[in-house]
Amino acid sequence: MSGLPAGSPGPHVFVESLEHLQVVDGDLSHLAKSLRMRDGDPLTVSDGEGRWCHAEFASTGVLAATSEIFIVPEPERATTVAFSLTKQSKPEWVIQKLTELGVSNIVALTSERTIVRWDGDKVEKAMQRWERIVVEAAMQSHRVRLPNLDGIVPSTDWLSRPEVAIAHFGGDPVGQQHFSIAIGPEGGWSPNEVSVAMRTVTLGETVLRAETAAVAAGVLLTRKNL
Amino acid sequence: MSGLPAGSPGPHVFVESLEHLQVVDGDLSHLAKSLRMRDGDPLTVSDGEGRWCHAEFASTGVLAATSEIFIVPEPERATTVAFSLTKQSKPEWVIQKLTELGVSNIVALTSERTIVRWDGDKVEKAMQRWERIVVEAAMQSHRVRLPNLDGIVPSTDWLSRPEVAIAHFGGDPVGQQHFSIAIGPEGGWSPNEVSVAMRTVTLGETVLRAETAAVAAGVLLTRKNL
Known part of the structure; x- marks a missing residue:
């Protein structure tokens, strides 16, 4: 999948830090209510700065990583x-x-x-x-x-x-x-x-x-x- | 202007035939009211089939052509x-x-x-x-x-x-x-x-x-x- 989360199963969410996968309230309710995710459903998580991993949804808002952390290098040319x-x-x-x-x-x-x-x-x-x-x-x-x-x-x-x-x-x-x-x-x-x-x-x-x-x-x- | 009306002064309108520049009511009111065109203001007119000319606005809805008719060939590849x-x-x-x-x-x-x-x-x-x-x-x-x-x-x-x-x-x-x-x-x-x-x-x-x-x-x- 070219090292990117596009094409991976499940939705994609941002967290402050990949050391501790804490989803903010607004996003948690979007995942649980609009997307009807249940505990254990797959998703991808990113810190918004080029790092991401696979994880499992948890209704507590603290997700469990299910992969290593992937690092996507900065693009050669910022647009x-x-x-x-x-x-x-x-x-x-x-x-x-x-x-x-x-x-x-x-x-x-x-x-x-x-x-x-x-x-x-x-x-x-x-x-x-x-x-x-x-x-x-x-x-x-x-x-x-x-x-x-x-x-x-x-x-x-x-x-x-x-x-x-x-x-x-x-x-x-x-x-x-x-x-x-x-x-x-x-x-x-x-x-x-x-x-x-x-x-x-x-x-x-x-x-x-x-x-x-x-x-x-x-x-x-x-x-x-x- | 590469033979196209883009870049010509004034708005652009379609008519049934370039032999008789009759603007339909809906378009006429758009030109007169929304765009506040007055008699003699320049615009471009096309038949929607590749032919167009310059013209002058007239509040009667029958415009006067002010140029020859230009013919734009069909594109080589229709998209x-x-x-x-x-x-x-x-x-x-x-x-x-x-x-x-x-x-x-x-x-x-x-x-x-x-x-x-x-x-x-x-x-x-x-x-x-x-x-x-x-x-x-x-x-x-x-x-x-x-x-x-x-x-x-x-x-x-x-x-x-x-x-x-x-x-x-x-x-x-x-x-x-x-x-x-x-x-x-x-x-x-x-x-x-x-x-x-x-x-x-x-x-x-x-x-x-x-x-x-x-x-x-x-x-x-x-x-x-x-």
């Missing part, structure tokens, strides 16, 4: 998708899909054409909600490394980084040299944002909604060279 | 994504995204693990709703060819076709030789469905929700070789 928040954008959905796809870093940007204001309390609440979406999607997709979630970053700070390619009409096809793509809002990047970017990629000939573009970038970065 | 309907599946969402991505053929399957029954009246209503989603997504993405929407097809009829590859753990990476991918339900294909399929592809190392897998297949078929 990053940064996406612009807009009024119409669906950040929850984008974050869920990018996590499922295995993107290493997910970044929420405020672009110059982002109308909605993001400040203090609102940002904190959104980040908490998004962190939970990341964990749930990582469980669902059997990841062994949780992605980093960064937010909320002003676009021009981000776009001027030398490794970042902005998705923009007329750019280069996504290739081996790209590992970090930034997606603009529905109205596109401002001329100022375009001018600070060092690289530009195209995501194809049809016009994609912002959230579709973010997912397409995630698919190409994680799967184009399979 | 197909077939997806399984399930209780949890989000067919509307999958159909919208596959249309945006430019997939040529979209097929809704009932797989052996589809629990919900699809029959007569329900199928007809769903197909009408889906056809409308196709048109709206094609407008949004500035397509010049509307995709074919097929449904609802029993999986085993579809999966036994020689050109169809099923997405299944341990398959080949998606490559030049693939142009038709079928996505199973959340519970996966049945052993019988796997046995009738002639080709198998993998969509990567993480476990994808059914709807994410359908979109990933659409991205790889339409963009992997860009």
Whole structure:
């Protein structure tokens, strides 16, 4: 199974440490109630930092490991998708899909054409909600490394980084040299944002909604060279 | 602009015939009210069969062409994504995204693990709703060819076709030789469905929700070789 828990029997759950397989309450109730697991049912457990093992479910929340601990090395190229928040954008959905796809870093940007204001309390609440979406999607997709979630970053700070390619009409096809793509809002990047970017990629000939573009970038970065 | 309306100023709309640019009522009200277009504003118009032109908006619904008619040849390889309907599946969402991505053929399957029954009246209503989603997504993405929407097809009829590859753990990476991918339900294909399929592809190392897998297949078929 290529050393990964995908394909192993049972669901996948994260714990603080593989030395002591203690499942947090929310996840325990998900396993017991939604998935109807019973004592002894198989599952896989990861610390979210590349280590995982097989285990048996226990309704007490303290699982018993049934294998050695496997260590998955860090990917050679960490992949990053940064996406612009807009009024119409669906950040929850984008974050869920990018996590499922295995993107290493997910970044929420405020672009110059982002109308909605993001400040203090609102940002904190959104980040908490998004962190939970990341964990749930990582469980669902059997990841062994949780992605980093960064937010909320002003676009021009981000776009001027030398490794970042902005998705923009007329750019280069996504290739081996790209590992970090930034997606603009529905109205596109401002001329100022375009001018600070060092690289530009195209995501194809049809016009994609912002959230579709973010997912397409995630698919190409994680799967184009399979 | 590579002979395509993407990148041209203004929205994109479909008409029955480019000889007479008559916009249907629903689209006219979308252009006038949601997009606040005024007489003389630029847009692009297509017949959905590969022909398109520039035009000027008119609140009467009869537009004036402002360019010659451009003809976009059929793609060398028509791409197909077939997806399984399930209780949890989000067919509307999958159909919208596959249309945006430019997939040529979209097929809704009932797989052996589809629990919900699809029959007569329900199928007809769903197909009408889906056809409308196709048109709206094609407008949004500035397509010049509307995709074919097929449904609802029993999986085993579809999966036994020689050109169809099923997405299944341990398959080949998606490559030049693939142009038709079928996505199973959340519970996966049945052993019988796997046995009738002639080709198998993998969509990567993480476990994808059914709807994410359908979109990933659409991205790889339409963009992997860009």
